[in-house]
Amino acid sequence: MKSYVVGLDIGGTKIAAGLVDLHGSLAVRMEVPTQQEKGFDHSFGRMIRLVESLLAHPSLKQASLIGMGACAPGPLDPEKGILFNPPNLSGWQNVPIRAKLQTQYGLPVHVDNDANAAGLAEALWGAAAGHAHVFYTTVSTGIGTGIVLNRKILHGKNGIAGEGGHVTINFGDTSYRCNCGNVGCIEAYASGTHAARRALEKLKGLPSLPPQLLEVTGGNWEDLTMKHLAQAARQGDSFSRSVIEETGTYLGIWLGGIVSLLDPDIIVIGGGLAEIGEPLFQAIRKEIPKRTINPFARETPVVKAAFEKDVGILGAAALVLSLPGRSRRLRA
C-alpha cells in the first residue's frame, strides 16, 4: 500500500498543502490565500478546511497516511511545535500548532521554520541528496539558513539554530541597519531587498541609465528587484551584471566563513536569488576560497536548490520522515 505524508506550508500570502510520498514526490497539491488581515481564527479555519479537502482526496482511498508536517516563518519552537510571533503572520501569536493538528487528526505532527524544512527537503531528496553535512540557504527578501547533519536538522539549544542570515560580516559598516537591528549582517548586503537598494544607490551616480534596465523596469525604479537586474544582465547590461557579481561576492565572503567553521559536504542555495543562476553562482564560487582557511574549499560543491515553489510543502513533509531522535539537551 502506498504511504503519504501531509506537508503544510503556512505563509503570509498563501497556505499550501500537499500529499507527498516517501520518496519526496508531490502527488496532490492545493492552496488557499491566507487572508491574515481577517484575523487568526479566520485564517486558521481556512487552513483546517484546506487540510480536510486534502484528506478527502481520492489518492488516500488506497493509501496510508503516516504523519503531518508544517512549516512557517520563524521564530518558533520546533520541539514543542509552537509559533511565537511570526512577523509575516499577524495574529498567529504563540499558536501551539503541533498540539492543535495532532488533536484534530490523531497523527504525528512536526513543525519547523521554512528554511530548516527546505534544507531538509534538499538533503533528503533534492540537490544535497546523499550528503551527510548540508548547509542550505535561501536568499530572497531575507536570508535564511538550515543546517542538516546526517538527515537531521541542527536545532540548537532553543530551536533557533540556522539564523545564519544574521552573521556579522562587516561590523565596521554602520551605514545600513539590518531588519534585525544589527549592522553588518550578510542579510543587509545580499538579500534581494538590500541588493536592489544598492543597485538604486549606484544608479543615482551613473551619468546615464543602462538602457536594458530601463526597458525591463519600464522606469519604475522604486519597484526595482533582482529579477529586473537578472533580466537586464541576460540582455547584456554590464551594470546589472556587476550588481549581481557584487552580491555573489558578499555571499562568498559569508560562505567562506561557514566553510571554515563547518566544512560542509555541500552548499545548496535556494530562494529567489538562486534563480539568477550562473552569474551569481560563479561569483560565489570564486570568492569562497579567498575567504576560508579550508584548503579543500574549491572542491566543496555550491549548487542551486532542486526545489522551487513547492519546497515548503516538501520540507514540511520531510520533517515527518527525518531520522528519529532529535537532538536535545542532556540536562534541563
Next chain:
Amino acid sequence: MKSYVVGLDIGGTKIAAGLVDLHGSLAVRMEVPTQQEKGFDHSFGRMIRLVESLLAHPSLKQASLIGMGACAPGPLDPEKGILFNPPNLSGWQNVPIRAKLQTQYGLPVHVDNDANAAGLAEALWGAAAGHAHVFYTTVSTGIGTGIVLNRKILHGKNGIAGEGGHVTINFGDTSYRCNCGNVGCIEAYASGTHAARRALEKLKGLPSLPPQLLEVTGGNWEDLTMKHLAQAARQGDSFSRSVIEETGTYLGIWLGGIVSLLDPDIIVIGGGLAEIGEPLFQAIRKEIPKRTINPFARETPVVKAAFEKDVGILGAAALVLSLPGRSRRLRA
C-alpha cells in the same frame, strides 16, 4: 580493574603524555621538549620513548589500557589520522601518526587537532559537561574552535570543520592581513598577537604612557602581551582595561554570529586570553545579544574553560572515549 587511556599532546615546544581515567582524571603526567629543530626522526623517537616510559608506569600494573589519543596542531585528517604539514611542527609532513602508533602498540588510536580535542575534553568532563551542543574556542596566539554535538566532534567533509578563527567579521577593513592571508578574520582582531598589536598602535597615540603598564612591561614594548595588559588592568590602568574590553567586543561580535547560526547550549572559552577572566568575559557577554537575532542569547552561558595546561592530554584521551560512529559522508 581500573581503566586508563593514553593522551598524547604533540606540540612545537613540548610533547606531553598522560594516563587519564574514564572520568577525565589525569593520573600520571610526563613531558619532553620536542626538539623539532633536530628533525622528524629525532622528535618522533623522543615521543615514542615518552610513551614507553608512560606505559612502564606502575599505575598500569593493576589496570587495563583501552586506547590512545593524540592531538597536534592542524591541519590534519582526523579520519585517517595523518598530520599534513603543521606550521609549528617542521618536518612532521604527512605523518600517518595513527597507523604508526596503532602498529607499534596494538591499541585503538584516535587523532585530532588541538582545538577539537580541547573542546571534547570540556564537553565530556569540563566546563560544558552535560551539554549537548558545545561551542569551544581557544583564544591565544591564534584562535581555534571546536564544535561538539552530542559528545562527538563535528568534523565536516574533510575533517577541517572548526576553523572558526577564520570567519570574516569585517571584510571592509583591509589594514591588516590575518596569518591565513585573508582580511577581516576574527583572529586578526582578537587573538593575543593582534590584540597586543592594537595596544601598541594605540600607545603611540597617547600623550603619556600608562604608568602601570610601563611598570609591568619594564618598558620592553616589543614584548607586550595580553598578560601585561591584564596585569596592568588589575592595577587600575584604564588604557589596558579598554584594550581588553575592545577585544571582548570583537569576540562578542563573532560569537553573536555563531549563536545565530548554531544556537549552542554553551560557549566555552579557553587559551591564554581566557585567563584574563571577568573583564574580558563581561565585554563578550554584553556584545553577543547585540549581534544576534537569537532572542534567547542572553541566557546562553559564556564560561571559562575548566582545563588549562593539561587540556591537550585530556583532549587527546577524550578522543578515545567519545561516542563511537564518527559522522561520515553517506557517499564517496
